[in-house]
Amino acid sequence: MTLLDLTPRPAARPANDHLPVAIIGAGPVGLAAAAHLLRRGIDFVVLEAGDTVGAAVRSWGHTRLFSPWRHLVDPVAQALLEERGWTLERPDRAPTGAELVEGYLEPLAAVPGIAARLRLGVAVSDVARDGMDRTRTRGRAGAPFVVRTRDASGEVADATYRAVVDASGTYLTPNSLASNGLTLPGLADVADRVLPALPDVLGRDRDTFAGRHTTVVGAGHSAANTVLALAALARDVPGTRVTWAIRTATPDRVTASDEDGLPGRASLGARARRAVADGRVTLLDGFETVGARRDGDAVELVGRRGGDVVAHRTDLVVNATGFRPDLSPYREIRLDVDEVVEAPRRLAPLIDPNEHSCGTVEPHGYRELAHPEQGVFIVGMKAYGRAPTFLLKTGYEQVRSVVAWIAGDVAAAQAIELVLPATGVCSTDDGGCC
Missing domain, CATH: 3.50.50.60 (FAD/NAD(P)-binding domain)
Known part of the structure; x- marks a missing residue:
């Protein structure tokens, strides 16, 4: 297995610094990543397959989340919103998914620096290094990433980026009804x-x-x-x-x-x-x-x-058998994924549902999320692979650390700035969150 160099530094060589960061997904964690990049003055583009922000959350918008508002809002995003007159009301109340979208995600997406970089209705189908497949090593670290998208009309487009932060979630890829995980016969x-x-x-x-x-x-x-x-x-x-x-x-x-x-x-x-x-x-x-x-x-x-x-x-x-990550866009990217829970290999032992509940997962960041392909990070619920019951606070800590790594901020990338609530046992078949 390839050993990872985890020294915090910009995710690409200076020749690529002029390129934006690709954020895949405009849900809570994706928009939090946008807020952190905006605060640091790093250009980015948010690519969302749905027609609206928080499209997956809207699908279960009638459902009340387990966590109260104070655990559902990213601190940097909150600061950006408060600069525009937004306030966090009733912080100890748990909202529904629809309330989370309408009261938080939509206002955050409307922040000018984010709204101008938001692309709706574009699904990411593939990620690769520019000019090379996964077998080529010479010059790989300095090559920008190519992200291929397809819009509602079927038009395909490629664009280059300095780094990729995938916060697309797992709601659209449920586990099989069959107990063996294969497609259910019939x-x-x-x-x-x-x-x-x-x-x-x-x-x-x-x-x-x-x-x-x-x-x-x-x-x-x-x-x-x-x-x-x-x-x-x-x-x-x-x-x-x-x-x-x-x-x-x-x-x-x-x-x-x-x-x-x-x-x-x-x-x-x-x-x-x-x-x-x-x-x-x-x-x-x-x-x-x-x-x-x-x-x-x-x-x-x-x-x-x-x-x-x-x-x-x-x-x-x-x-309601739970969810799994769609890793098919990364066929040409060198990922290091645990063979059991399909999470980044260094993260997998921390979230193993056989050993941990939500509250016993240690705070983690860029180190646990890193892959041999430096500059690609899978974050949020998708980072947990098939492990259950993800908390949004964990996702916000992930993107805080990852964005610091992209910026080359050693101290911030290595810092731990998260305290989780104590939680009970998480079900291995669960896809719930927050």
């Missing part, structure tokens, strides 16, 4: 009955679920949120039923969280436990999904349970 035949994690059960998607039997697959906090919403809908609409399918023996990783330092998450676990105990939610435990098939207007999930192959009939399926 999925194509039932795809119209499978919904993504965190649907708006009591709002936008109410008519989809009302009067139907829904099976939520997954044992994490995202699954518990949806299970509870469906249980609430069942009180109001006859015929509405909910089954919670998990491959473990119990959902303890989400329900046994009474000591969680984030009260919202502790409450979620307690409520989910009660919903199962009082029969409002049917628990299908020890169910390892191996296939799916159409049964008239219904779906049959085929699984192994207690050594037997069984079929579970349902009207709808919600895939």
Whole structure:
């Protein structure tokens, strides 16, 4: 394995200093990176695949975050906003995703120095070194990065950058419904009955679920949120039923969280436990999904349970099995990724869900996020790979350190400026955050 030179210095030779930094993703961590670069006077471009900032957050905007406002706002971004008259109101209240976008991300994106550098509706498909594939070494460190994008019309464009900060997240790349991680056999035949994690059960998607039997697959906090919403809908609409399918023996990783330092998450676990105990939610435990098939207007999930192959009939399926990073744009980039959680190799032991909860993850920055390809950083939820329950405060510390490295600020890059709240156990199947 290639040893990394982790000496803080500009991410490119002086010949590339005139080029901007590419930030991929205009969510909370991507816009925080923009704020830090703006404060340091380093040029950048924010590339966002969605039509708006915070596009992924808007998808689950009805969901309330676990963390209060004071943990959700980056300090440098806050200073930029306050210069324009913005104030952080009710810092101890946990907002919904929609409130986070409207009250924080949209005002931050409107800061002139950021707004002028924001490109919406452009998806990044590839990253490479200019003029060379991953096999070429001579002159590699001095070559700028090429980022290829595709817009809604299909037009492809290449542009060069001095560094790349990928904060694109994982929401659009969910884990498979199949317990072995491969594409679920039969999925194509039932795809119209499978919904993504965190649907708006009591709002936008109410008519989809009302009067139907829904099976939520997954044992994490995202699954518990949806299970509870469906249980609430069942009180109001006859015929509405909910089954919670998990491959473990119990959902303890989400329900046994009474000591969680984030009260919202502790409450979620307690409520989910009660919903199962009082029969409002049917628990299908020890169910390892191996296939799916159409049964008239219904779906049959085929699984192994207690050594037997069984079929579970349902009207709808919600895939709440967690998320994984899309690393396909980096085929020509030299990454060093842990083979288990798909996080940067130095970060992986710190976030291993078998050993750590959110609150026991040590503060980390550019050193843990570095790759053999110097100048490429994957940050935010995507940096955690398949590990669960990312906190935004962690992402803000990541970009603070990374931007300091890009600027060549040794002291700031190496400093630790983060204190995390104590948290309970994080579910290995969870994709929740914040």
